[in-house]
Amino acid sequence: MEWLALSKLKNNWQSQIHIYYHRIRLVFAQCDLCGNATQQQTLICSTCLADLPLFKQEIIQGDLLNWPAVNRSLPNIHFDHLFCLSPYLAPFNHWLSQLKYQGRFELASLFAALLAKKWLETQSISSVDLVLSVPLHISKWQLRGYNQAHLIAKPFSQLLQLPYQGSALVRIKKNTSQVGQTGTQRRNNLANAFVLPQPLPEKVKHVMLIDDVLTTGSTASEISKLLKCKGVEKVTVITVCLTLPKN
């Protein structure tokens, strides 16, 4: 009985601390961009939110492949749709590097919330069967300690109430620098870089593939090729930023 009472007391203290922590965060929350106090958003204020350099999804019907400049820069791709939040510009470029190299995990939740909101404004989720994230090779994952694509994909799928399999895809070949490589060299380096250790359920026909940035599209395309060999019919690639190679 004494143990039970102590355990209850401990749980009460833990829940109180949790509540106070969040109250303090809300009271003292400052916008990550302008420094102004914000109570509604813990990371950015409504003014900075409205100023973010987001793609105008309504013009391109929620698919950047409809935009000729993007379409022409991504030849030979195996995915069907491309949905990105923003060009690789401030503040997203700084935020992405802070998530990737400084472990600012709260930014992954911000990206997930913005992506889910924008997706729902222009798209339906009724046809999506599964969400996957671009995996890191185990050596890179071990070194970094986390996979930023997974950190974005998990809350994103939860917000859209879609099933997510964080370990369905595995990268078995290490990354090599893509700088200065031709499209063919990049594709050769990525050939057979990914595997699906377990077969996907038969009903999975439309997959959303999440990554932080899309540059050449080679990685997303290689994974899409693999998924299509395994029965998937449609792949929608979703990233926070799009930065096209200067050809």
Ligand SMILES: [Zn+2]
């Ligand atoms: Zn602000």
